[in-house]
Every structure is written in C-alpha cells, then in structure tokens.
Amino acid sequence: MDANDVLAGMPLRIFAYGFALFFCSLIAHVLVWRHNTPRASTLSLVWIFLVIPAGFFLSAIAGFLPRLGCLSWSRMAILEVWLLHFSLSSAYLASYPAARAVSPSLDILLMIASAPEQKLSERDIEDRYRKMRVVGARIDDLMQYRLIRDKGGLFVLSPVAQAIVRVFILYRRMLGLPIGGG
C-alpha cells in the first residue's frame, strides 16, 4: 500500500473502526452490567475495554486473524485504530468511578438541586454522608482486590498496594504537592 493512499483514504475508516470497536466494548459492558454487575467491576472493565481488544489488535498485526477488510491494512493503520479505541476506552475507564459511586462532588450538586429551595447548609450535606458507609465500603473493596489484608485485627498493605502508594507519593512529590485529602 502506498503511503499517500494511507493519508488520503484511511483516516475516515480509522475513525469508523476505532469508534465501532469502542462501541462494541461499550455494548458488551452494558449487557454484562445489566445482567449482573461484577463484584470486581474495575478489573472486568479493564478486560472488556483493554485486554480483549488488545488481543484482537495484536492478532491482527501478527496476521493470525482471517482477513476481515481492516486486517489487510498496514500495521500503522491498525496501530491508529487501536490508539483511538485505547484513548476512548481510557477516558471511559477514568470516568467510570464517578458513575459507580456518583462522586461526592457531583453528588453534592445533585443534593443541592433536589433540595426543596435548591439550597443546603454544610451540616445538611454532612448529615447525608454520615448515613453512608463511606469508609467501610472502600475497605471492603480494597480487601476484595487484595490490596489490604487483615493481620490480627490490623489492616496491612499487600506488596502491590505498597507499590501503588509509592508511585502516588513520588508523583505528588514531583508536583510539589502533599498527598491528597481524599
């Protein structure tokens, strides 16, 4: 394939395939979630949006899959489709925690909007949070992902969790910021 052909004709097909693959992952996600939300939901999302499609793209690049139109493309074109799919998927994965929890900041806005006179005091907002298992639910979650474990009634970090914390400490130090307030 001539390089000029790639430049002239491919990008629109790259958009089409990149978005189509992302929507395939999104539909799979909606179907699985509507059937039964997985307990390890973030890990399941990583499989649906990143791992399975990455396997597909690697197979396409290696030429293992039968020709399905796009598979006769150059490796660069396949890389471009993958990058579009990957960036769309990453953006969705980054947004998912907010949907899963209704992030407190967004939740506060909804609370204010649904209040009788569309105004609330800080005390009213705090009272609502007191009713939620804000910390307990996250501890359960961290234990489920084996990031923390119970050692004689005390929580300790797993080696993976130690590595995650060190990465965040280093990152925040590079930015010249203290660890976030949570």
Added chain:
Amino acid sequence: MTEQVCLIMLLLSPAVIIPVHIGMSRIWREVTPQLVAARAVGFSIALVFVVAVAAAVQENETFGRVAPVLAYCLIVVSLIGYTYFHFFNMSETARRIRILYEIHSAGSLAPRQLEQLYRYTDITGARLKRLLALKQVKKEGDMYMLDGKLLFFVAVLVWRWRKIIALDDRTRDDGQ
C-alpha cells in the same frame, strides 16, 4: 509524513503532559491544583496539535488530505489529556488512595483508627471548597446554592448513565 509525526506525538503525549504539569504546579502554587492540572492538559493538547500542524505545513499537504489526520490527532490527544486529568484527580481526591496512604504511613491500622482518621467534615468540607473555587456552587449566609451549570450537567449525565448500566443505590457509596 504528517501522519507519522502525529502518531509519534500522540504516543509521546503523556511524556509531554507530565513535565508540563510538574512545571506549572511548581510555578502556580497559589492556584487550585485541579485548575493547574486543567491548564497543563490544555497547554499540552495545544502543543501536540501545533506540532502536527507544523508538520503538515512543512510537507505542503493540502487541507483535504491533512484535515482528517489533524482531527484524529486532536481527538486522541484530548482523550489522553482527559484521562490524565482524572488520574491527577484520583491522586487528589480518591478515598481508596488516601486509605492506602494512611495504612502505609502507620505501617498498620485498626478499622476503628481508619474510621476516625476519615472525618465526614473533611469529605464534605474539601469538596465544597473545591466547588466554590470552581464556581460551581455559591454560598449565601451558611447556605450553598448551585452557581455554574457545567458540573451539574455532568452530574445529571452520570446519573442517567447509572440508570442505563443498572447501577442501583446499593453501589452509590462504593466507588472512588
């Protein structure tokens, strides 16, 4: 050639955003961290896009040929920037990261100590302060009211998406 330059810039874009963010974060110490991160992301997107345009100009590409490549470049770099902003925000606000950090600092913690470290006033106070700084709420007396519409619009979209993927109220306090 423009396409290759675009692809290389896109693959390198996280390596552009992080140093830009580090520099800006150290210069604008008095500005809200989220606003600094947003500025760093915006600047990096512009930088990657300008390099792609410069490559197109250098190659004397026609607009018809180069427009889809530049559009692709802009979409992908914006999505990467958006993802990076969320990564930063996670380091700033995520409760799970904070819990891990507290256990890391102490070596080990009892469940009760962890609950005590995490006061509800911290959770709501920090967020209300941020929403005020971002002009998404305003304060009259001791009452908070909606101000900007952007985050409220996002909140409504998120709430609707929760309905589509059938996340019920049991998982409301189970995230970030």
